Amino acid sequence: YDLYQKELGKRRLFDYDDMILRAIDALQENPDFKYSLAEQYQYIMLDEFQDTNPAQFRLIQLLTDHPANEGRPNVLAVGDDDQAIYAFQGADHANMLNFAKAYKDVQVISLEENYRSKPAILETAQNISAQITERLHHNFKAVTKDIKAVAKDLPAAEEVAVREFKTDGAQYDWLATEIKRLITKDKIESAEIAVLAPKHRYLIDFLPYLARHELPVHYEKRENVLDSPIVRQLEQMARLVLALQSEIELADFLWPEVLSYDFWGLPTEKIWQLSWQADEEGKSWA
Structure with a gap:
């Protein structure tokens, strides 16, 4: 830095x-x-x-x-x-x-009327927000959170449903099955269905369940290219090349990881065999 x-x-x-x-x-x-x-x-x-x-x-x-x-x-x-x-x-x-x-x-002016949301959505949001321990109105009495849905011309929408699952896998499986049902039975276009998550890793874990049901997916993610696996691999390979010139111990440490990259096509057993042989003979990988 x-x-x-x-x-x-x-x-x-x-x-x-x-x-x-x-x-x-x-x-x-x-x-x-x-x-x-x-x-x-x-x-x-x-x-x-x-x-x-x-x-x-x-x-x-x-x-x-x-x-x-x-x-x-x-x-x-x-x-x-x-x-x-x-x-x-x-x-x-x-x-x-x-x-x-x-x-x-x-x-202080507190919003008391909501013209954007149906009552069910607002109620669900309020129930979730009520679990936040450090809400402003707990420490600032001039602020109120009593918001009411007053719009009368919003399009009809289904009620918000809250479901709980014992495991992430059970949640992903149910959700993928439900999306499949919406598309095949209710004839809803896949482009009309969105899945939101607090972190990208949840969506990544969910993708195999969608693939299992052969569901089309459009997934966008803003990503730092320096954090991508291929750049990480190139970085480690460059470190290995430099280490081979003067830091043999570091090179020996990096060799197993570099050889494990998929594009070499080396079986894991072969890498372990090379590591064991070098250790037994007291030789460097280099």
Whole structure:
């Protein structure tokens, strides 16, 4: 990471996180610059505020820190702590509570009417959200979660069903069978069926069950190419080539993994035999 930061500095580049941190440093170290921006941005709206991280919130605090505001800047934050999904990126929904503490006389408006969802969907969502122990309204009494579905012209939809299974396999098998039934008996187009999961690994584990029922699948995933198996294999092979020049012990450690790659077509038994033979004779794989 240090080398990465040095290279960024050498090339006079910033990544996204550094842009925010450098902006914070500049605002904290240069009051004139801070007040100049505060006058430029006198009205600020923050959407999806539950997904902001501490650095982003600090940036907003600095931009709204002007004596003329007297602690009550024109800033609107819109968010729902039940929909926080970016904790893995450092987001902290506690910023919603911190917002109320950071400014004077904060006006809180809670959504009480829902025009998007049928009652069954809303009820299911509320039952799930009720299990969250750190919900905002537990610590901030001005917030309410009593939302009612009021739309009357939404298209008819089936009720939400909640099912429980003893194992992942049982869940995948039932779901694949149900999808097969929907397509073959109810004549629903496969493109009209979606499967959502909290993590990609669940979908990957589910794919063989769909294949067993010969069900068509369209699966999209944004993936870091550096994390793909083939790139990992190329990296290990490059490490082996370098190790063969001066680090024989490291090369001996890498050989079994490299030889196990499928494209060599070597049986596992053969690799174990080579390993055992080298160990018995006290020789290096190289």
